[in-house]
Amino acid sequence: MPIRQFQAQRMHAPRDFKSIAPEPICVEIGAGKGKHALLFSQNNPEQKLIAVERTREKFIAMQKQHAIEGQTNLQTVHADALPWVVHALYPAQVEQFFILYPNPEPHNPAQRWANMPFFEFLLSRLKTGGTITLASNIPEYIDEAEQQVKDLWNLPYVKEVIAQDSARTHFEIKYLERGELCQQLIIRKPEGYATRFDDFQPLQGQNSVASE
Known part of the structure; x- marks a missing residue:
């Protein structure tokens, strides 16, 4: 059975949203305190990684450790991943996504x-x-x-x-x-491989939702 279509145009931009350049990148969703993000960016200096974390305490811990280690190819983002992805990323931009040990949503399989x-x-x-x-x-x-x-x-x-x-x-x-x-x-x-969003350009921080 076909899955219902994601309503990308209804996504509000995350607070303090900053757009990114349309260059090849890797993205970690739910980066936690940044252990993998810091390791990956250290071991792959030629690749740029954006590490996205929603929980404030974990994001701050990642930010502090990044400030100590100083990888120039790592960017940390404090945001909910779904709206950030919709507003920031370009079609066919990402080389690798990492989703490591996400919430298993035991009571909400649809998530x-x-x-x-x-x-x-x-x-x-x-x-x-x-x-x-x-x-x-x-x-x-x-x-x-x-x-x-x-x-x-x-x-x-x-x-x-x-x-x-x-x-x-x-x-x-x-x-x-x-x-x-x-x-x-x-x-x-x-x-x-084709999706219904292949021509969808990033919303770049627009806060309005499209009308029906």
Whole structure:
């Protein structure tokens, strides 16, 4: 059954929104205290990463650590990811999205990433050959996302067990130390893949919603 269309034009800009240049970037959604973002930008100096975090305390912790480490290829953003993506990102701009250990939304399956109409918009921002890395310590979450990626979104992917010594995020360290199975899907956008948002340009901070 086709998923309902995401209403991108209804998204209000995040507070203190700043637009970005239409250059190739990587984006981490729900970056937490920034452990992965700081590691990635340190290890990949030729790639620019924007790390988006909604929770104020976690964002401040990430900002402080970034100020200490000083990676020039990392930009931190305090915002809700959905409106930020709609207002900031250009079609086929993103090389990699990282969504590492998102809230599993146990009581609201419609808010899980691969179930959301917004996922189609996210795919429109991904360049051909670009990837989305979705990691979780909950087998049912990964199994459901895998099913959706296959049956609903028709995307190629790789499913991996995350190595015991991996330490990308604070959550990952904690889960692996507890002996939990951590897995990830690396979802790729193939040549010729089309979405209904391929021509949708960023709203660049406009606060008005489109009329019906």
